[in-house]
Amino acid sequence: MSDNLTLPAQQGPTGTSTETLLAVEGLTKHFPIYGGFPIKRKVGAVQAVDGVDLTVGVGESVGLVGESGCGKSTTGRLITRLLEPTAGKITYAGQDITHASRRQLAPVRSEIQMIFQDPYSSLNPRQTVGTIIKSPMEVNGIEPEGGREKKVRELLELVGLNPEHYNRFPHEFSGGQRQRIGVARALALSPKLIVADEPVSALDVSIQAQVVNLLQKVQEELGIAFLFIAHDLAIVRHFSQRVAVMYLGKVVEVGDRESIYNRPRHPYTHALLSAVPEVAVDDEGEQRERIRLAGDVPSPIAPPSGCRFRTRCWKAQDKCASEEPPLIQLSGNRGGHLTACHFPEEPTTEARDEDVVMDPALKALEDSAADEAPVTKD
Amino acid sequence: MTSPTKAEGSGPSVALDPELASTTEADKPKKLEGRSPGQLMWQRFKRDRTGMLCAGVVIFYFVIALSAPLLTALSGTNPYTLYGQDPTYADSPVLDDFGLPLGWFGGVSGDHWFGVEPQYGRDLFAMLMYGMRTSLFMALGVTVLLMLTGITIGLVGGYFGGRTDYWIGRVTDFFLAFPQQLFFIAFMPVVTAFFVDPQEETPTYFRAVAILIVLWLLGWMGMARLVRSTVLSLREREFVEAAKVSGASPWRIVRKEILPNVVSPILVQFTYQLPSTILTIAFLSFAGVGFVEPTPDWGRLFASGAKYAEQDPAFMFFPGVAMVIFILCFNLLGDSVRDAFDPKSGR
Numbered sequence: 001m002s003d004n005l006t007l008p009a010q011q012g013p014t015g016t017s018t019e020t021l022l023a024v025e026g027l028t029k030h031f032p033i034y035g036g037f038p039i040k041r042k043v044g045a046v047q048a049v050d051g052v053d054l055t056v057g058v059g060e061s062v063g064l065v066g067e068s069g070c071g072k073s074t075t076g077r078l079i080t081r082l083l084e085p086t087a088g089k090i091t092y093a094g095q096d097i098t099h100a101s102r103r104q105l106a107p108v109r110s111e112i113q114m115i116f117q118d119p120y121s122s123l124n125p126r127q128t129v130g131t132i133i134k135s136p137m138e139v140n141g142i143e144p145e146g147g148r149e150k151k152v153r154e155l156l157e158l159v160g161l162n163p164e165h166y167n168r169f170p171h172e173f174s175g176g177q178r179q180r181i182g183v184a185r186a187l188a189l190s191p192k193l194i195v196a197d198e199p200v201s202a203l204d205v206s207i208q209a210q211v212v213n214l215l216q217k218v219q220e221e222l223g224i225a226f227l228f229i230a231h232d233l234a235i236v237r238h239f240s241q242r243v244a245v246m247y248l249g250k251v252v253e254v255g256d257r258e259s260i261y262n263r264p265r266h267p268y269t270h271a272l273l274s275a276v277p278e279v280a281v282d283d284e285g286e287q288r289e290r291i292r293l294a295g296d297v298p299s300p301i302a303p304p305s306g307c308r309f310r311t312r313c314w315k316a317q318d319k320c321a322s323e324e325p326p327l328i329q330l331s332g333n334r335g336g337h338l339t340a341c342h343f344p345e346e347p348t349t350e351a352r353d354e355d356v357v358m359d360p361a362l363k364a365l366e367d368s369a370a371d372e373a374p375v376t377k378d
Numbered sequence: 379m380t381s382p383t384k385a386e387g388s389g390p391s392v393a394l395d396p397e398l399a400s401t402t403e404a405d406k407p408k409k410l411e412g413r414s415p416g417q418l419m420w421q422r423f424k425r426d427r428t429g430m431l432c433a434g435v436v437i438f439y440f441v442i443a444l445s446a447p448l449l450t451a452l453s454g455t456n457p458y459t460l461y462g463q464d465p466t467y468a469d470s471p472v473l474d475d476f477g478l479p480l481g482w483f484g485g486v487s488g489d490h491w492f493g494v495e496p497q498y499g500r501d502l503f504a505m506l507m508y509g510m511r512t513s514l515f516m517a518l519g520v521t522v523l524l525m526l527t528g529i530t531i532g533l534v535g536g537y538f539g540g541r542t543d544y545w546i547g548r549v550t551d552f553f554l555a556f557p558q559q560l561f562f563i564a565f566m567p568v569v570t571a572f573f574v575d576p577q578e579e580t581p582t583y584f585r586a587v588a589i590l591i592v593l594w595l596l597g598w599m600g601m602a603r604l605v606r607s608t609v610l611s612l613r614e615r616e617f618v619e620a621a622k623v624s625g626a627s628p629w630r631i632v633r634k635e636i637l638p639n640v641v642s643p644i645l646v647q648f649t650y651q652l653p654s655t656i657l658t659i660a661f662l663s664f665a666g667v668g669f670v671e672p673t674p675d676w677g678r679l680f681a682s683g684a685k686y687a688e689q690d691p692a693f694m695f696f697p698g699v700a701m702v703i704f705i706l707c708f709n710l711l712g713d714s715v716r717d718a719f720d721p722k723s724g725r
Binding site for chain 2 (some may be wrong): 106118126172
């Protein structure tokens, strides 16, 4: 074990609330792969999510980021129980819902809702907007004051649509409007937790801001906790109080927004943040570090031993292959900021002496460019 | 942008989209009511001339079939009387000494509008009207049964998937492996003999039931596969997941979310299935295993027509033309319905 670690501390909500609403421990989802002839047997498993620990406090917004295929969406679907977890434990408000059946889940159902990624497939094309928003209330037998229709109209108004759109069909709306309908449907049951699975990634950039602001307004006014799954770091930074970074089915770093964005420790978080393009308004601006990773995410069917990031990490050593780093609070980190790394980086995003360029082709290109014109490089 | 007056007076302005609120306020008196996909489909269909014409023809056929007793009352004939042999009608002979119809074009006359049958002298008009009635309603019954079975099996297989789907798929394959035409001919006597003593005469209603059973048993697979594939793709759509997240039961999901979306392929398939079933039933009677004498039936008219073809080719004319027009129109109608539901497919 390295010297700079303290006790394995609990990750937990910071600032906004102290009460835990949702706790996920060691959540695992392996999708079996069958093969062989003539008798099909299990030949392997896609380890989409492999031991994720996560907590969401009451009224808190937690962002879940990571590159495509790292298991973010699967985690969201496991929490809303659209998928059955292979292992681990999901506790909602002190109640274990890991393997609860539909009937056992009924009282909790209305409190955990979901916003989907694709607004074009998340609304039934044969139902009116009114029916779509009303049906969760029908399923759960909720009779709001003044009737369901009145409530639907209120919700439509809340998400910035005209209540008169009640009798319209989804195909008559644009992507952004459809996503608002999706938000209204999620709000119909007055949930306490909303899992938003990349709610804006299918929308064009001008609409993204509207929907994110709507979600933020909803979160602040109604005190709903959010698990915000996204790959857009800027939006997560805007929206979430705490951020968890996932890599290949595992949480590699989690902490409050400030810590993750300004004082990241895990090399992957550094790489991720460095990949966000940023426009330097003037040359005076603080130079940021530059890290270019090479290759793809390893296959989740056969993930690397030990630390999963070691195959693309510039600090990897023998220890990383043999020992899996635990998710712990490193010395010098704030409470709740946990990192899973044997050799963490310095807690800064400022430019380092030498850029980390892992891609050999890019490196060769840059070296030759530097050789030819050494004067222009400063 | 919103005008200042509007911004002041627009009440609880939670709307994030002032543009939207203002534009819709302008045409307030017009009630905002969306057009459902079904209504849009109907509008597209109404624009399709061929489709409307064919729909008219098809409806006309069904009306004729329904009102066969009325029409024959008008013509004053019925499909069972042997006008050539019955002594009651001896004063107005319809057949010559060789048993062939007297007069022009198979004996077309004021009494017998479409002529008469050679040998017996039965009235072709009445036989055709009643024959269409038998065929159309048998076909309708068979098709509805096929549809219901296919939809149920397809829904179950598609929605539950996994092992259920695997076994349902194998059973479907098994039934599909039968050579249909051959089995219709082979099974009809078997089914009949199974329920009715071969010594006795088979009642007509039972022949109808036997046809129904045989066509039903060997016909549901196409529909089941179609529905299954549609449901498989719908099941993965996010609105089904949204319903699951809200806690809806599988039954509710199937009924409210999936079924309304399978309606269009079902309807299109129905308009293709019905004419082909009519042809199959006619084929059965033609092959001699469907309806037999004296039940009037479209297929049986062709069988007799083929028998008389050399002496009296006119006998085939009316049933043949009627059938060709009907099948053609029904298939064109099927195309139009498909185009109306899915304007991008085809062509």
